[in-house]
């Protein structure tokens with residue numbers, strides 16, 4: 471009798487890319503039809519710098535029409551940035567991420583240079599892509615909720631400005647960026663009710679007229695070398711501290727924000743919209759072994 475051998479089809483490898491914007495780095499997972507299961511443990515595993523690929527976050531690239539959180543935006547944008555922090559949590563928005571997301575679409579040949587709409591959990595963002603140069607994103611308006619907030623590190627305490635850029639930020643002006651310490655842990659803030667879902671905390675010093683430098687502890691990650699929404703929050707907080715409000719004067723205000731991984735330029739316009747310009751780089755492409763993902767899901771990767 472003939473033996474019939476049934477070959478089990480091996481699960482297909484999953485494509486990924488690695489990219490960064492001012493050294494805020496991301497694992498990019500193209501998944502146009504939203505076919506992949508990416509639970510928090512898998513995202514955290516992929517972002518792990520020793521056991522995984524490594525990144526401050528993950529950009530899941532999905533068509534709006536295929537994702538329940540983005541379907542309503544499908545008329546305005548084809549692509550949805552399903553952003554995840556390195557610990558697997560979901561965030562509303564990522565400023566460096568949206569530039570890298572757009573650069574990926576250009577790199578893949580999906581879009582050319584020029585203007586592009588990208589859907590995010592904070593709505594549709596309009597991006598302008600230079601062929602090889604910087605990427606500019608219209609980030610929407612900054613909201614500055616009233617109320618006093620303080621943040622502290624190693625027994626030092628500072629008043630902070632609460633700025634919402636779609637995601638929450640506490641911006642503290644300090645005398646020296648070294649005062650933020652190692653930033654291994656999230657800086658405690660007060661009152662506890664100010665940020666029920668956690669917060670990104672920026673520490674800022676002046677470098678010159680309309681020029682500041684910052685360090686950041688990102689919610690769901692750790693200290694990162696840059697944060698785009700954070701740089702926007704910092705620019706708006708610095709402008710208000712310096713008595714500049716484009717909505718009052720009718721003139722745009724531009725700040726240069728130095729981050730550990732480079733430089734971002736932020737302009738606030740009289741209509742309140744905030745524009746960010748900075749680099750976005752694709753570094754590598756590869757394949758994820760599906761059996762590794764299975765191991766992470768079963769807790770033994």
Ligand SMILES: N[C@@H](CCC[C@H](N)C(=O)O)C(=O)O
Pocket residue numbers: 494527555560561562563564565566567637638670688689690691696697698699700
């Ligand atoms: N790195 C990002 C912000 C990512 C999200 C943030 N950690 C949050 O939880 O809000 C940026 O460039 O804006």
